[in-house]
Amino acid sequence: MSRTFSGLLIGAVTLLLSGCAGISKGPFGQQSADLQPHGIVLPPGWPENTDENGGGRNWANQGGKIIVLGNAQDGGVPHVGCLKECCESARRNGQRLGPSCLAIVDMVQKKAILVEATPAIEEQLAMISFAGRPRKPVEAVLLTHAHIGHYTGLMHFGREVASTQSMPVYCTPKMAGFLEENGPWDQLVKLEQIDLKKSEPGQAITFEDFGFGLKVTPIAVKHRNEYADTVAWRIESPSRTVVFCPDIDRWNDDILETLIEGADVCYLDATFYDGRELPGRDMSKIPHPPMVETMDRLQDLAKKHPGRFRFIHLNHTNPALHDEEIRRSVIERGFGIAEVGESFYLW
Ligand SMILES: [Zn+2]
Ligand SMILES: [Zn+2]
Ligand SMILES: [Zn+2]
Numbered sequence: 001m002s003r004t005f006s007g008l009l010i011g012a013v014t015l016l017l018s019g020c021a022g023i024s025k026g027p028f029g030q031q032s033a034d035l036q037p038h039g040i041v042l043p044p045g046w047p048e049n050t051d052e053n054g055g056g057r058n059w060a061n062q063g064g065k066i067i068v069l070g071n072a073q074d075g076g077v078p079h080v081g082c083l084k085e086c087c088e089s090a091r092r093n094g095q096r097l098g099p100s101c102l103a104i105v106d107m108v109q110k111k112a113i114l115v116e117a118t119p120a121i122e123e124q125l126a127m128i129s130f131a132g133r134p135r136k137p138v139e140a141v142l143l144t145h146a147h148i149g150h151y152t153g154l155m156h157f158g159r160e161v162a163s164t165q166s167m168p169v170y171c172t173p174k175m176a177g178f179l180e181e182n183g184p185w186d187q188l189v190k191l192e193q194i195d196l197k198k199s200e201p202g203q204a205i206t207f208e209d210f211g212f213g214l215k216v217t218p219i220a221v222k223h224r225n226e227y228a229d230t231v232a233w234r235i236e237s238p239s240r241t242v243v244f245c246p247d248i249d250r251w252n253d254d255i256l257e258t259l260i261e262g263a264d265v266c267y268l269d270a271t272f273y274d275g276r277e278l279p280g281r282d283m284s285k286i287p288h289p290p291m292v293e294t295m296d297r298l299q300d301l302a303k304k305h306p307g308r309f310r311f312i313h314l315n316h317t318n319p320a321l322h323d324e325e326i327r328r329s330v331i332e333r334g335f336g337i338a339e340v341g342e343s344f345y346l347w
Contacts, residue, residue, distance in 0.1 A: 064106045064211040064347045066235065066242050066265070069114075069124035070098035071312050071338040072321075073271050074149025076120060079316040086316050096123070097321075097340065099149035100246040100313040102267070103128045103138075104235060104346065106210050113207070113216075114138045115233055115244055117169075121153030127341070135162055140197075140207075142216060143171040144246060145223060145230035146178050155184060157193050166195040170205060172218060173198040175228035182227075201231055211347040212238050221248045221255060224287055232259055237347035240264045246313035247271070249287040256297060260309070265344050268294060270311030270320065270337070277317035291320060295333055302334030310336035 070076075077097040078087035090096070098120030104113040105128055112131040118124060125137045132138065143151050151171075157164040171179070176196040179185040188194045199205055201220035206213065218231035232245035243259050243266040260266050274292040275283035283290060291311055295302070298309050311320065311330070319326045320337055330337060 062107055063345050064104065064108075064214075064237060065343045066346050067103045067105055067128065067343040068101075068267075068312070068338045068340055069103050069127055070101035070116075070118055070120060071314060071340055072097040072099055073313050073315040073318075074099050074118075074147055075316065076149070077316045077321065082316055084317070086322060089322075096120075097314075098124055100244075100267075100338075102235075102242075102244055103131075104210070104214065104216075105131055108211075109209075111210075112138045113140045113142065113210070113214075115142045115235075116144060116150050116246075117141050117153030117156075118149055119152050121156050124153075135164055136167070137162065137164075138167075139210075140168040140170060141194075142218075142233050143169060143175060144232065144244075145225070146175055146227035147247065150246070151175075151179075154179075154188060154194060158184065158188050159191060159193070163191075164193050166192050168197050169194045170197045170199045170216070170218070172201060172220075172229050172231055178228045201229075210237075214346075219245075219259060221245060221259075222252075223247045223249050234259075234263070235346070240344075240346045242344060242346060243267065244312075245269055248289065251289045251294065251297060256294075260298070260301070263308075265308060265310060267310050267312040267338055269313050270294070270318065271313055271315045273318050273320050273326065276319065277315060291318075291330070295330070295335055298335075299333065304334075306334040307336040309334075310338045312338040 076099050077095065078090040099118040100116060101118050101124050102115040104115065106112070110131045112128050114125070125132065154169065156162055157167055176198045179196060180189050189196060197205070199218050201218045204215050204217040206215050215236045217234040219234055221230050221232050223230035230247060232243060232248070235242045235244065241263045243263040245259055245266070245268055248255070248269050269288055270291045271288040272278065272286060272290050274290050275281065275286070278286060302309050314321050320330055327337060
Protein backbone atom coordinates (compact mmCIF):
# COMPACT_ATOMS: atom_id res chain seq x y z
CA MET A 1 0.00 0.00 0.00
CA SER A 2 1.54 3.26 -1.06
CA ARG A 3 -0.41 5.50 1.25
CA THR A 4 1.42 4.66 4.41
CA PHE A 5 3.11 7.02 6.80
CA SER A 6 6.65 6.33 7.82
CA GLY A 7 6.67 4.67 11.15
CA LEU A 8 3.21 3.30 10.61
CA LEU A 9 2.78 0.50 13.05
CA ILE A 10 -0.25 -1.51 13.81
CA GLY A 11 -1.39 -1.79 17.39
CA ALA A 12 -3.40 -4.39 19.11
CA VAL A 13 -6.55 -2.43 18.54
CA THR A 14 -8.49 -5.15 16.82
CA LEU A 15 -8.01 -7.77 19.44
CA LEU A 16 -8.56 -5.43 22.33
CA LEU A 17 -11.59 -3.69 20.98
CA SER A 18 -13.45 -6.71 19.80
CA GLY A 19 -16.58 -7.10 21.82
CA CYS A 20 -16.95 -3.37 22.19
CA ALA A 21 -19.92 -2.20 20.21
CA GLY A 22 -19.58 1.13 18.54
CA ILE A 23 -15.82 1.35 18.64
CA SER A 24 -14.16 0.81 15.31
CA LYS A 25 -11.70 -1.90 14.60
CA GLY A 26 -8.02 -1.30 14.14
CA PRO A 27 -6.57 0.33 11.06
CA PHE A 28 -6.33 -2.69 8.83
CA GLY A 29 -8.12 -5.31 10.84
CA GLN A 30 -4.84 -6.78 11.96
CA GLN A 31 -3.45 -7.57 15.32
CA SER A 32 0.15 -7.43 16.26
CA ALA A 33 2.08 -10.25 17.80
CA ASP A 34 3.01 -8.24 20.83
CA LEU A 35 0.40 -6.28 22.65
CA GLN A 36 2.22 -3.01 22.99
CA PRO A 37 0.21 -0.33 21.30
CA HIS A 38 2.28 1.48 18.80
CA GLY A 39 2.78 4.93 17.55
CA ILE A 40 1.10 6.73 14.78
CA VAL A 41 -1.57 4.73 13.04
CA LEU A 42 -4.12 6.04 10.61
CA PRO A 43 -7.77 6.32 11.54
CA PRO A 44 -9.66 3.04 11.29
CA GLY A 45 -10.63 2.11 7.78
CA TRP A 46 -8.23 4.55 6.14
CA PRO A 47 -8.16 4.88 3.23
CA GLU A 48 -10.50 2.24 1.83
CA ASN A 49 -13.63 2.96 3.82
CA THR A 50 -13.93 -0.37 5.51
CA ASP A 51 -15.36 0.08 8.92
CA GLU A 52 -16.85 -3.17 10.02
CA ASN A 53 -18.17 -1.86 13.30
CA GLY A 54 -19.52 1.35 11.86
CA GLY A 55 -22.87 0.02 10.74
CA GLY A 56 -21.65 -0.49 7.22
CA ARG A 57 -21.16 3.22 6.72
CA ASN A 58 -18.60 4.58 4.37
CA TRP A 59 -16.51 6.17 7.05
CA ALA A 60 -14.75 8.53 4.69
CA ASN A 61 -17.78 10.67 3.96
CA GLN A 62 -20.52 9.95 6.43
CA GLY A 63 -21.32 11.02 9.94
CA GLY A 64 -19.00 12.40 12.50
CA LYS A 65 -16.40 10.70 14.60
CA ILE A 66 -14.32 11.00 17.67
CA ILE A 67 -10.85 9.77 16.76
CA VAL A 68 -8.14 9.11 19.35
CA LEU A 69 -4.95 10.82 18.22
CA GLY A 70 -2.91 10.16 21.36
CA ASN A 71 -3.25 8.00 24.47
CA ALA A 72 -0.15 8.61 26.62
CA GLN A 73 0.63 10.89 29.55
CA ASP A 74 2.17 14.31 28.84
CA GLY A 75 5.67 13.00 28.16
CA GLY A 76 4.54 10.36 25.68
CA VAL A 77 6.40 7.14 24.94
CA PRO A 78 9.38 7.02 24.77
CA HIS A 79 9.76 9.44 27.62
CA VAL A 80 12.70 11.79 28.00
CA GLY A 81 14.98 10.58 30.78
CA CYS A 82 13.59 7.04 30.95
CA LEU A 83 16.16 4.35 30.34
CA LYS A 84 13.93 1.52 31.49
CA GLU A 85 12.64 -1.17 29.17
CA CYS A 86 9.30 0.61 28.69
CA CYS A 87 11.05 3.31 26.71
CA GLU A 88 14.24 1.63 25.58
CA SER A 89 12.22 -1.00 23.72
CA ALA A 90 10.10 1.74 22.16
CA ARG A 91 13.27 3.48 20.97
CA ARG A 92 14.65 0.26 19.55
CA ASN A 93 11.42 -0.43 17.67
CA GLY A 94 10.71 3.11 16.55
CA GLN A 95 7.46 3.17 18.51
CA ARG A 96 6.00 6.48 19.56
CA LEU A 97 2.88 7.28 21.55
CA GLY A 98 1.77 10.87 21.69
CA PRO A 99 0.07 12.56 24.64
CA SER A 100 -3.69 12.17 25.05
CA CYS A 101 -5.60 13.89 22.30
CA LEU A 102 -8.93 13.50 20.51
CA ALA A 103 -10.31 14.86 17.29
CA ILE A 104 -13.98 15.51 16.61
CA VAL A 105 -14.29 15.10 12.88
CA ASP A 106 -17.22 15.97 10.64
CA MET A 107 -16.61 13.40 7.93
CA VAL A 108 -19.04 15.01 5.49
CA GLN A 109 -17.74 18.55 5.58
CA LYS A 110 -14.17 17.40 6.26
CA LYS A 111 -13.51 19.57 9.23
CA ALA A 112 -12.33 18.90 12.73
CA ILE A 113 -12.04 20.19 16.26
CA LEU A 114 -8.91 19.22 18.18
CA VAL A 115 -9.21 18.35 21.87
CA GLU A 116 -5.80 19.31 23.36
CA ALA A 117 -2.82 20.82 21.60
CA THR A 118 -0.05 18.44 22.57
CA PRO A 119 3.70 18.55 21.93
CA ALA A 120 3.04 15.88 19.26
CA ILE A 121 0.57 18.10 17.44
CA GLU A 122 2.09 17.69 13.99
CA GLU A 123 1.96 13.88 14.01
CA GLN A 124 -1.51 14.03 15.50
CA LEU A 125 -2.87 16.51 12.96
CA ALA A 126 -1.30 14.42 10.22
CA MET A 127 -3.84 11.71 11.04
CA ILE A 128 -6.68 14.08 10.18
CA SER A 129 -4.99 16.15 7.50
CA PHE A 130 -7.91 15.34 5.17
CA ALA A 131 -9.93 17.72 7.36
CA GLY A 132 -7.40 20.56 7.32
CA ARG A 133 -6.94 23.60 5.14
CA PRO A 134 -3.84 25.67 4.49
CA ARG A 135 -2.93 27.51 7.69
CA LYS A 136 -6.11 26.20 9.22
CA PRO A 137 -5.44 22.65 10.34
CA VAL A 138 -8.64 22.51 12.42
CA GLU A 139 -11.74 24.63 13.07
CA ALA A 140 -11.09 25.04 16.78
CA VAL A 141 -9.17 23.69 19.74
CA LEU A 142 -10.48 22.69 23.18
CA LEU A 143 -7.99 22.68 26.06
CA THR A 144 -8.20 21.00 29.45
CA HIS A 145 -5.35 22.63 31.39
CA ALA A 146 -1.88 24.17 31.53
CA HIS A 147 0.34 21.09 31.83
CA ILE A 148 2.80 20.64 29.01
CA GLY A 149 1.18 17.62 27.36
CA HIS A 150 -2.10 19.45 26.93
CA TYR A 151 -1.48 22.90 25.46
CA THR A 152 2.10 23.50 24.32
CA GLY A 153 1.29 22.38 20.78
CA LEU A 154 -0.25 25.84 20.42
CA MET A 155 3.24 27.08 19.66
CA HIS A 156 2.91 25.60 16.18
CA PHE A 157 0.13 28.09 15.44
CA GLY A 158 2.61 30.97 15.79
CA ARG A 159 4.56 32.90 13.21
CA GLU A 160 7.46 30.42 13.24
CA VAL A 161 5.18 27.70 11.88
CA ALA A 162 1.53 27.74 10.72
CA SER A 163 0.71 31.37 11.54
CA THR A 164 -2.97 30.61 11.86
CA GLN A 165 -5.57 33.35 11.72
CA SER A 166 -7.72 33.72 14.82
CA MET A 167 -7.83 30.00 15.58
CA PRO A 168 -10.58 29.67 18.18
CA VAL A 169 -9.13 28.15 21.37
CA TYR A 170 -11.69 27.23 24.04
CA CYS A 171 -10.41 27.13 27.59
CA THR A 172 -11.36 28.40 31.03
CA PRO A 173 -11.00 32.12 31.77
CA LYS A 174 -8.10 31.29 34.10
CA MET A 175 -6.31 29.28 31.44
CA ALA A 176 -6.93 32.10 28.96
CA GLY A 177 -5.39 34.54 31.44
CA PHE A 178 -2.33 32.34 31.73
CA LEU A 179 -1.92 32.32 27.94
CA GLU A 180 -2.51 36.07 27.65
CA GLU A 181 -0.01 36.94 30.33
CA ASN A 182 2.89 34.64 29.61
CA GLY A 183 5.30 34.31 26.73
CA PRO A 184 5.50 32.85 24.22
CA TRP A 185 1.70 32.33 24.31
CA ASP A 186 0.90 36.03 24.64
CA GLN A 187 2.39 36.61 21.21
CA LEU A 188 -0.15 34.21 19.66
CA VAL A 189 -2.86 36.33 21.22
CA LYS A 190 -1.36 39.68 20.22
CA LEU A 191 -0.79 38.63 16.64
CA GLU A 192 -4.32 37.17 16.57
CA GLN A 193 -3.07 33.77 15.59
CA ILE A 194 -5.28 32.33 18.29
CA ASP A 195 -8.59 33.72 19.51
CA LEU A 196 -9.16 32.77 23.14
CA LYS A 197 -12.76 31.82 23.84
CA LYS A 198 -13.17 32.03 27.58
CA SER A 199 -15.40 29.17 28.55
CA GLU A 200 -16.84 28.98 32.03
CA PRO A 201 -17.07 25.43 33.38
CA GLY A 202 -20.61 24.17 33.13
CA GLN A 203 -21.56 26.41 30.22
CA ALA A 204 -22.15 24.64 26.93
CA ILE A 205 -20.71 25.84 23.65
CA THR A 206 -22.50 24.92 20.45
CA PHE A 207 -21.14 24.36 16.97
CA GLU A 208 -24.28 24.48 14.86
CA ASP A 209 -22.47 23.73 11.65
CA PHE A 210 -20.97 20.45 12.83
CA GLY A 211 -23.10 17.50 11.79
CA PHE A 212 -26.59 17.98 13.20
CA GLY A 213 -25.26 20.27 15.88
CA LEU A 214 -22.45 19.68 18.30
CA LYS A 215 -22.35 20.77 21.91
CA VAL A 216 -19.26 20.77 24.11
CA THR A 217 -19.19 21.57 27.81
CA PRO A 218 -16.17 22.04 30.07
CA ILE A 219 -16.61 20.38 33.46
CA ALA A 220 -14.41 21.57 36.34
CA VAL A 221 -12.24 18.84 37.86
CA LYS A 222 -9.66 18.98 40.65
CA HIS A 223 -6.09 18.59 39.50
CA ARG A 224 -2.87 20.20 40.69
CA ASN A 225 -3.26 23.61 39.18
CA GLU A 226 0.02 25.49 39.23
CA TYR A 227 -0.83 27.89 36.42
CA ALA A 228 -4.54 27.58 35.75
CA ASP A 229 -7.50 25.35 36.50
CA THR A 230 -8.54 22.07 34.88
CA VAL A 231 -11.60 20.81 33.07
CA ALA A 232 -12.83 17.64 31.43
CA TRP A 233 -14.84 17.98 28.22
CA ARG A 234 -18.27 16.57 27.54
CA ILE A 235 -18.83 16.28 23.79
CA GLU A 236 -22.40 15.77 22.60
CA SER A 237 -24.13 15.32 19.31
CA PRO A 238 -27.92 14.88 19.21
CA SER A 239 -27.37 11.13 19.31
CA ARG A 240 -24.20 10.38 21.27
CA THR A 241 -22.05 11.69 24.10
CA VAL A 242 -18.34 11.27 24.76
CA VAL A 243 -16.47 12.41 27.87
CA PHE A 244 -12.76 13.19 27.96
CA CYS A 245 -11.10 13.45 31.37
CA PRO A 246 -7.38 12.81 30.97
CA ASP A 247 -6.17 14.32 34.26
CA ILE A 248 -7.84 14.37 37.67
CA ASP A 249 -6.51 14.04 41.21
CA ARG A 250 -9.27 11.91 42.77
CA TRP A 251 -12.72 10.51 42.12
CA ASN A 252 -14.20 12.34 45.07
CA ASP A 253 -17.27 14.55 45.48
CA ASP A 254 -19.26 12.38 43.05
CA ILE A 255 -17.25 13.77 40.16
CA LEU A 256 -17.02 10.36 38.50
CA GLU A 257 -20.80 9.95 38.57
CA THR A 258 -21.23 13.46 37.19
CA LEU A 259 -18.79 12.86 34.37
CA ILE A 260 -20.14 9.53 33.18
CA GLU A 261 -23.84 10.36 33.45
CA GLY A 262 -25.51 9.67 30.11
CA ALA A 263 -22.19 9.27 28.30
CA ASP A 264 -21.82 6.55 25.69
CA VAL A 265 -18.03 6.52 25.84
CA CYS A 266 -15.81 7.93 28.59
CA TYR A 267 -12.07 8.44 28.21
CA LEU A 268 -10.71 8.47 31.76
CA ASP A 269 -7.40 9.25 33.47
CA ALA A 270 -5.24 6.12 33.49
CA THR A 271 -1.91 7.66 34.39
CA PHE A 272 -1.06 4.83 36.79
CA TYR A 273 -2.23 1.26 37.02
CA ASP A 274 -1.93 0.34 40.69
CA GLY A 275 1.16 2.04 42.02
CA ARG A 276 3.69 -0.59 41.03
CA GLU A 277 5.06 2.07 38.70
CA LEU A 278 6.07 4.13 41.73
CA PRO A 279 7.79 1.70 44.12
CA GLY A 280 8.04 3.02 47.64
CA ARG A 281 5.47 5.77 47.11
CA ASP A 282 2.20 5.94 48.99
CA MET A 283 -0.50 5.62 46.32
CA SER A 284 -2.96 7.63 48.41
CA LYS A 285 -0.65 10.61 47.98
CA ILE A 286 -0.33 10.31 44.20
CA PRO A 287 -2.68 12.77 42.54
CA HIS A 288 -4.29 10.42 40.05
CA PRO A 289 -6.86 7.69 40.64
CA PRO A 290 -5.15 4.37 39.86
CA MET A 291 -6.82 2.29 37.15
CA VAL A 292 -7.56 -0.49 39.62
CA GLU A 293 -9.62 1.90 41.74
CA THR A 294 -11.48 3.27 38.72
CA MET A 295 -12.27 -0.28 37.60
CA ASP A 296 -13.57 -1.22 41.04
CA ARG A 297 -15.84 1.81 41.07
CA LEU A 298 -17.21 1.22 37.59
CA GLN A 299 -17.17 -2.56 37.48
CA ASP A 300 -20.92 -3.17 37.32
CA LEU A 301 -21.50 -0.58 34.62
CA ALA A 302 -18.54 -1.83 32.60
CA LYS A 303 -19.93 -5.35 32.59
CA LYS A 304 -23.22 -4.02 31.23
CA HIS A 305 -21.58 -2.01 28.47
CA PRO A 306 -18.11 -3.38 27.71
CA GLY A 307 -15.81 -0.76 26.28
CA ARG A 308 -17.86 2.18 27.48
CA PHE A 309 -15.08 3.20 29.87
CA ARG A 310 -11.75 3.62 28.13
CA PHE A 311 -8.42 4.41 29.72
CA ILE A 312 -6.29 7.22 28.37
CA HIS A 313 -3.30 9.33 29.48
CA LEU A 314 -1.20 6.27 30.35
CA ASN A 315 2.19 6.99 31.86
CA HIS A 316 5.12 5.40 30.04
CA THR A 317 5.62 3.07 33.01
CA ASN A 318 2.00 1.96 33.19
CA PRO A 319 1.97 -1.83 32.69
CA ALA A 320 -1.37 -1.53 30.90
CA LEU A 321 0.65 -0.23 27.96
CA HIS A 322 2.91 -3.22 27.59
CA ASP A 323 2.00 -6.11 29.88
CA GLU A 324 -0.13 -8.53 27.90
CA GLU A 325 -1.66 -10.20 30.93
CA ILE A 326 -2.70 -6.92 32.51
CA ARG A 327 -4.14 -5.68 29.24
CA ARG A 328 -6.22 -8.81 28.90
CA SER A 329 -7.48 -8.55 32.46
CA VAL A 330 -8.57 -4.95 31.87
CA ILE A 331 -10.46 -5.95 28.73
CA GLU A 332 -11.98 -8.99 30.41
CA ARG A 333 -13.35 -6.74 33.14
CA GLY A 334 -15.20 -4.81 30.43
CA PHE A 335 -12.90 -1.80 30.14
CA GLY A 336 -11.02 -0.48 27.16
CA ILE A 337 -7.54 0.96 26.72
CA ALA A 338 -7.58 3.82 24.24
CA GLU A 339 -5.57 3.10 21.14
CA VAL A 340 -4.26 5.65 18.73
CA GLY A 341 -6.56 5.57 15.73
CA GLU A 342 -9.61 4.10 17.40
CA SER A 343 -12.80 5.96 16.68
CA PHE A 344 -16.41 6.21 17.65
CA TYR A 345 -19.36 7.47 15.62
CA LEU A 346 -20.66 10.54 17.38
CA TRP A 347 -23.47 11.02 14.88
ZN1 LIG B 1 -1.46 15.28 31.70
ZN1 LIG C 1 9.72 4.59 30.22
ZN1 LIG D 1 -2.01 17.60 34.29
